[in-house]
Amino acid sequence: MRTGFTFMKAFYLWFVISSAFCFSCSEEKVDSKVNPYTFRQPANFPQAVYTFENNPVSQKGFELGRALFYDPILSADSSIACANCHQQAVAFADPVHRFSRGVMDRSGTRNAPAIQNMAFQRVFFWDGGVKHLDFVPINAITSDLEMAEKVADVVEKLQRSPSYVNKFNEAYHEQPGSQKMLYALSQFMNLMVSANSRYDHYVRKEGELLTSAELKGSQLFTAKCSSCHATDLFTDGSFRNNGLDPSFEKDNGRERITELAEDRGKFKVPSLRNVELTSPYMHDGRFKTLQQVLDHYAAGVNNSETLDPSLKKDEVLGIPLTEEEKANIILFLKTLTDRDFIRDKRFSIPNE
Numbered sequence: 241m242r243t244g245f246t247f248m249k250a251f252y253l254w255f256v257i258s259s260a261f262c263f264s265c266s267e268e269k270v271d272s273k274v275n276p277y278t279f280r281q282p283a284n285f286p287q288a289v290y291t292f293e294n295n296p297v298s299q300k301g302f303e304l305g306r307a308l309f310y311d312p313i314l315s316a317d318s319s320i321a322c323a324n325c326h327q328q329a330v331a332f333a334d335p336v337h338r339f340s341r342g343v344m345d346r347s348g349t350r351n352a353p354a355i356q357n358m359a360f361q362r363v364f365f366w367d368g369g370v371k372h373l374d375f376v377p378i379n380a381i382t383s384d385l386e387m388a389e390k391v392a393d394v395v396e397k398l399q400r401s402p403s404y405v406n407k408f409n410e411a412y413h414e415q416p417g418s419q420k421m422l423y424a425l426s427q428f429m430n431l432m433v434s435a436n437s438r439y440d441h442y443v444r445k446e447g448e449l450l451t452s453a454e455l456k457g458s459q460l461f462t463a464k465c466s467s468c469h470a471t472d473l474f475t476d477g478s479f480r481n482n483g484l485d486p487s488f489e490k491d492n493g494r495e496r497i498t499e500l501a502e503d504r505g506k507f508k509v510p511s512l513r514n515v516e517l518t519s520p521y522m523h524d525g526r527f528k529t530l531q532q533v534l535d536h537y538a539a540g541v542n543n544s545e546t547l548d549p550s551l552k553k554d555e556v557l558g559i560p561l562t563e564e565e566k567a568n569i570i571l572f573l574k575t576l577t578d579r580d581f582i583r584d585k586r587f588s589i590p591n592e
Contacts, residue, residue: 276586277302279359282435284443284472290359290373290430297427300411305428307407308421310589313397315387317343322380325352328587331434331514332356338525342386349491351525353510354518356434356581360473366507366523368479369497373429374422391418434513434581443472450575457572464559467550474512474576480548481505483541483557484522491524505546516577530573534566
């Protein structure tokens with residue numbers, strides 16, 4: 241999924257206006273302690289920012305979103321589904337391709353990011369080109385390098401499908417339409433909360449202990465990495481130039497959206513949750529291992545006008561790290577792996 245299409249502003253205006261008339265799509269009030277289709281706020285996370293008042297999660301809405309996520313009907317030739325580039329076993333990232341693959345095996349220009357903890361994010365994609373989760377799928381659907389389809393044509397296909405007509409009626413009591421299609425996909429993604437790693441159990445005092453090496457890694461991470469990978473989301477949501485290249489002719493990052501020279505070469509700071517699983521790393525997938533990532537920060541940072549100040553202190557580039565420190569940081573990062581998340585049957589391909 242990526243950013244930027246000419247009709248987005250008009251679509252956004254229509255969507256916001258129409259959304260004002262749908263403040264609740266859920267028909268039932270349930271006990272969040274027992275209902276698996278209710279959004280739950282992890283105790284150690286910042287507050288979620290998604291507009292649940294417009295689109296609360298319901299079981300039928302969630303199940304519709306899951307069906308759409310795994311269905312190649314969203315693509316022009318019915319060959320590509322969201323799940324092609326976002327696989328549950330690796331926290332809904334792509335373990336195979338540096339750049340996402342679309343219809344007719346077309347290659348994208350950026351690595352497909354993991355889908356997790358979406359309800360806590362204010363901007364999306366490597367360049368922040370979308371500011372609301374409800375609009376994220378549009379970019380993949382309409383991109384010539386991905387699904388290469390039109391939203392109106394997707395809706396037409398859904399309206400011709402007896403199965404989807406029934407699913408939309410069960411979830412929303414209406415025929416398939418673009419707004420409810422996007423709402424359903426958001427409901428599915430909003431429940432993709434990854435907050436059940438060893439680290440989470442440790443910080444919430446739920447009986448988990450970390451090894452001495454992992455604790456050393458945690459201390460090193462706090463001292464050397466947490467200014468960007470902040471909070472228990474392990475990202476501050478900002479855009480930074482982390483010294484991958486000295487110039488940015490191939491991809492100028494955030495500048496593509498803001499048209500500001502000061503944003504040249506800046507990309508969104510990714511969450512490090514499940515980072516053990518989400519290789520390859522960086523916006524262009526250039527690194528295959530966490531060792532390579534830390535080697536970059538220790539000795540591979542390139543200088544440029546927009547390089548983040550945290551990577552250029554006293555005219556010294558990068559973050560000083562010994563091999564032992566790198567090893568301990570990697571051990572700590574592996575405590576962020578949430579095995580329950582990647583095995584959760586709610587997020588798996590539907591049986592039907």
